[in-house]
Structures are given as C-alpha cells and as structure tokens.
Amino acid sequence: MRRMIGGIAIVIVASLAIATPAFAGLLGTNVNGVMNISGFGAMNFFDPVTGFVPAGSGNSTSPNNVVIGSGIGFGYADGANTDTANFTATGVTLQDVSVSGSRPIVYTFTDTAFSGLSLTEISSNFPGLSFDLSGDVLTLSTDSIPSGGTFDATFQVVTPVPEPASLVLLGTALAGLGLLRRRRPRPRNLSA
DSSP states (O other), rough: OOOHHHHHHHHHHHHHHHHSOOOSSSSSEEEEEEEEEESSTTTOSSSSGOOOOOTTSSSSTTTTTTTTTTSEEEEEOOOOOOEEEEEOOSEEEEEEEEEOOOOOEEEEEEEEGGTEEEEEEEEESSSTOOOOOOTEEEEEOOOOOOOSEEEEEEEEEEOOOOOOOHHHHHHHHHHHHHHHHHHSSSOOOOOO
C-alpha cells in the first residue's frame, strides 16, 4: 500500500512540474532593438552606424546583441531628443525626453525569451501609445510626443495551467491503477 501511495505521489508531482514551468526571467538574454522615427524610412536609430548612440549604451557596438541586465539597454541622443529603453528581469521602461516637438516613433524588440509572456501597460503619459507582443516580437508605438514623456510597460508571466479535462484524465488513470493493485490476488505461502 505504501508503494502504491508513493507511486501516486510521484506521478502527481511529476505532472504538476511538467504543467507549470518556472519563469526564469529575462536577465541574461539577448534582445535586438530597432527604433524607427516617422519620416526617416527604415533607418534604425538604435544602430550605432547612425552616429546617434551614446557611449555606454548597450547598443553602442551592436543593436542586435544587448544583454538584459547589463546596464543601460538601448540609447539614442541628438541635440533635441534622448530616448532610452531599459529592460529588467520582468519588463521594459522606455523614456523619451524631448526638447522640441517629436515625430511618431515605433520601437521593435525581439528576444526568444518574450515567447509565452503577455504585456500589461503600467503607466503612460505618451499620447497614442499602443503595444503588441506577438511571439518573440514586442512592438511599442507612439503618436507625436510633446516635450518630455515617459512610459513603462511591464511583462506579466503567463504560466500554463492544466486543463480540467487533463486533470480528470490523470485522476481516472490513478484510480485505475489503484483498482488494479487492489484486485491482484495475494501470493499464498505454501511452506506451511
């Protein structure tokens, strides 16, 4: 009986471990960033080739290999505007500081660690902010930004939850194992 209960416990613990994987966070993953400003075509202002990436930004050597958690993520600065995108283990904070009027901006970030997450906007003072997280691509878009603006977007972990049908199937299988164990004939001691 103890063996049967132990076996059932192992099956239950194993099924729960498979059904609810732990979220390790985004730290240490590589993210690719693109910042497009309306009116400049497909130019990526997070690419250091443009000459607008400040030294010390994670994208100062490449916009395609910024390691999350290693300091300032993405940076852009010209004489009138400064934009930064900083990732943490669970989200991203974008900041735009505009001295003069700004154009609509689209930020696109790609990281395989984004898959399986959902995105919730925490706060925003950016006009016309919209965001989308599809697979491993996060897209944030803004309308024309007035002087100075900040918005935060935080990832919320989505962990798979077992379906009720799966739980019923598991329970039926365990009950069947219990009945099989119970109906086996007991070995007879013939030495008496």
